[in-house]
Amino acid sequence: MSAQLTTGMGSDQSNSINNTAANALKIEAPTGRKSVIKRLISAYRNTPRKFKVGLLIIVFFVLLSVIGPFVRPYNPNSNLTNPNIVNNSPSFSHWLGTDYQGNDVLSEVLVGTGPTLLLGLITGLISTTVAIVIGVLAGYYGGIFDHILSLFTNVFLMIPALPLLIVLEAFLQNNGTYTMALVLSVLGWPWGAKVIRAQTMSLRNQDFVAAAKETGESNFRIMAIEITPRMISLIASGFIYAVLYGITASVGLMFLGFDTTAITLGGMLFNAQNQVAIQSGYIWWYMPPALIVAVFGMGLVLLNYGLDEIGNPRLRDANRYGKLGRKNMRPSDPTPVLALLSNQGEKGFLSKLTSNGFSRRSLETSPKSEG
Amino acid sequence: MGKLFTSNKNANLLLDISGSETYDTEAPVLSIENFSIAYRSIQGDVKATDRVTIDLKRSEVLGLAGESGSGKSTLAYGACRLLRSPAIITDGKVTYRGRRAPREGIEITALAAKQLRQLRWREIAIVFQSAMNALNPVITVGDQLDDAIRAHLPMTTTARNERSEMLLDLVGIPRQRIKSYPHELSGGMRQRVMIAMALAADPEIVIMDEPTTALDVVVQREILTQIIEIKQQLNFAVIFITHDLSLLLELSDRIAIMYGGKLLEVASSKDLQYQTAHPYTEGLLSSFPSLRGPKKTLAGIPGSPPDLRNLPPGCPFFQRCRHAASACRSVSMNLQNISRDFAEPHLSACPFHPGPGADKRWKAPDLVDDAVHLDQPMHASADGETLKKGLML
Amino acid sequence: MKYILQRLGFYIVAAFIAITINFFLPHMMPGNPIEAELVKLSQGGSNVSPKTVCAVAQQTDTYSPHCGLHKVSILSQYWHYLINLVHGNLGYSFSQNETVAHVIASTLPWTLCLVGISTIIAFLVGTLIGIVSAWRRGGSIDGSLPFLSFFQGMPYFILGIFLLYFLTVQWNTGLPDYGGVAAGIQIGWTWAFISSALFHSILPAITLVLANMSGWAVGMRNVMITTVSEEYVLAAQAKGLSNWRVVMTYGARNAIIPNVAGFANAISLAVSGVLIMEIVFSYPGVGNMMYTAVTQDDYFLLTGLFLCISLAVLVANFIADGVYALLDPRIRKRAANS
């Protein structure tokens, strides 16, 4: 402290308070002017790990599905029922073995991941768009309009989607990927719409909306430019869940035998189920598609947990400051006393604290009064 | 408002004190010494309470005033060790010397969680800033009162019910409200319930953290009057936290002014008002021209409180002080007694104070200013060679 | 009370909408189930008597020249349909050669018991995990929550496949992997039946519990962390209450409310998932029957099952709303105000 003081004093000598204030500002300057790399690094550090892992999983499978069709070792649709290569376990020539028609499972997976993910993506896009439109309109206008829309939202939220999808699909009879995405979207919007409506209602009453109205902006502009962008994290999380729903539901429907003309992960599982692959022990055949769906789903869920954490500072801080040294703090713990902690003989306690974001300087005991 | 109770009835609320002979009636009931608390954060640590030393005397009302963010709540909750995770007590100790405590006192800063639970509410109770938030919305007022009693007093269910009802009587709430949920009560009623709850286990100290800020002026007045009356009968000590200095001047025996995590001035209400020692207090006093008017911002003090992460050395009030001079950058912030009356010390952190009774103008020395002379014994213990030279002329 | 009545009103409207969808949707679609069945009959693909088919056609106002029935306006069909519904008349299943009501009565209990019991278990266990991990954050349970999300992100039937593989093929635990009860046991309130049914439901139930649990756990944890930083929890600690009381009466008691409110979405998702999962385990519930109905183009059975499932979910939600009102005293006031 005294070292700091003397340097501070040097500039004080030339008095003038303004000068000192400027000096005080200068000391802080380095923290404000970080290099781009440093900022990237700190942004990376501040991103929740769940988010990073989730993103990594998603990027991996998206790349896989894009590159897959080009690197597949065999034609997955050859349908050559050569008895020698039917239901083969993994080997050097067929890394993931073959299925009941002698098709190479690896090739099937490489080709089939794309359509499955695409279906999820399209479903996510359509149903999120519908959710935004309905949610924002209902929340913004309120009144009887809102009553009707939210009644519908709530009813659709409760009607179990899958039986209705089955009924719809049963009557539409295998009309291809886009029809299925459309059918899925018809039932995929209510959850997002409900959340977005609630948020719009609270945004609607805020000052910036009133200000925009005063400057004569149209309702449409206010909704599109003022309100919607403020809900971006909500929309993102709704979108992620909609994609997850799209993938889960479409894989489920295909598992039931709908739309199995193209090669998809769901279709592979359908075939496996039909050929009693599990009971027959053909693990190589049904495990890869099942695992891809499961892990990709986990990636989406993790991504959303990460988003939650980014959007809710309390969650983030709970994770960040939940530790003191090596000890996990509970909400019931009394405020820790530094002297007690270091008395308990925890070796290197201070350095552990420092690694937890506690700067060393503030821990050093402040100078005592002089008399 | 009239008296809502007879003192005879309230005698029931006082609990039998066994072993009351052992305690030292002269000693302060709570001593906070050199107490520092920091909140960890990525951007740096917030030193929300910095080397605070203050005593709470038996059954006195100690006012704690300061702007928002000055660390008042941190100090009070920290003394009960109620602050959560990013907070850590970096220095100092808090000693409790109540009627039920052993003679040498209980060092709160050394207690384990279980002992602390026994001490809390039984000895030190808190009335929280916003009663709406401090009451559990999903259980009844009666259950919450009962909770507090049951945790500390060995009583039968009927006795506890009886006590809960008496507590409601005490604060003037109809007994049948005991079955109400918090949202069914008005703001004033909720605050009264909080006060009743604080008294549930007959504590020695009650910390009131802005108990009336959220209420309108009339209700505020009623509740304050009630607090004073109850206090006189049940005889507990109060730490009263507020922004409103004018209110404290009426209410408290002594007042401590807090700023940037530090105490700037501690004096009896009278001295603080008429012999103001610190420029910040002066500013606070001039910000509240009317006694019970609507809440105002600190019009008397331009600027905003300093960033507690990065306090520059010297006086924390430097940036906003009208009397600031370069020497203030390097003064020690220790409180010094400027009163000649040792029975009633008047502590101030501004070393450039002219002294009681002197002309009310501050003059802080520029370091090269020869004209500096202080008509006081040197209470400014300044760091740094140059400053010393400057002062010792 | 007023709140409950309001909700009841909502559910009646919702049920009405579900019924209406159930009626209009198939009628919008191309094809005529009666004619299709008659074609099947003539090809020898069905053992339903033509008399029955015509009776069904008559009852459902389906246009059928074969049975000598004329086109009826859709509105009067709808009216007739509603009246049939009131009498519990859901049509006839050609593939099962039984009334739809009968088929439902023999399949719905399986699904309801499975979903009901495992959802409640998942909710309780998940909530408990959420409480513990919020209170001991950073602890081992909290640390394992992200791994639980593995079970949450996949369709139930895939989890079922995994469990089936690991618990019956890889490590032969002897758990039954097929059906709802051992062969040859009569359905009834006998110990043999109940124990066998419970035994058979272990694998599907584990699947459901695992899949649902982590959602509840993470939801509860996140709400609980926010709740714990509320001032009333701090006040409870300042009161010197025991940790147990602070956690349960002040923390969890409040944090569980939004979770119960989220039940509506969760239960309909769970039901959707279960229906497919039943196929993996050949469980004799609604899902499997629905699959049969799809593969055999059994139109009346399909819509009848859909209707029942929807109504069952609505009832479950109504119960959840009741619990919600019991848990949150404020909700009653809010309802009274609106």
Ligand SMILES: Nc1ncnc2c1ncn2[C@@H]1O[C@H](COP(=O)(O)OP(=O)(O)OP(=O)(O)O)[C@@H](O)[C@H]1O
């Ligand atoms: N959990 C926390 N993490 C980081 N900083 C905190 C935390 N809680 C409080 N602070 C900081 O500590 C300082 C003191 O806060 P405190 O609540 O004690 O002020 P106060 O005087 O009670 O203010 P008010 O009058 O508004 O209640 C503030 O600057 C605040 O920003």
Ligand code: SF4
């Ligand atoms: S030390 Fe200087 S800046 Fe601080 S209050 Fe006194 S005169 Fe003002």
Ligand SMILES: [Mg+2]
């Ligand atoms: Mg405060």
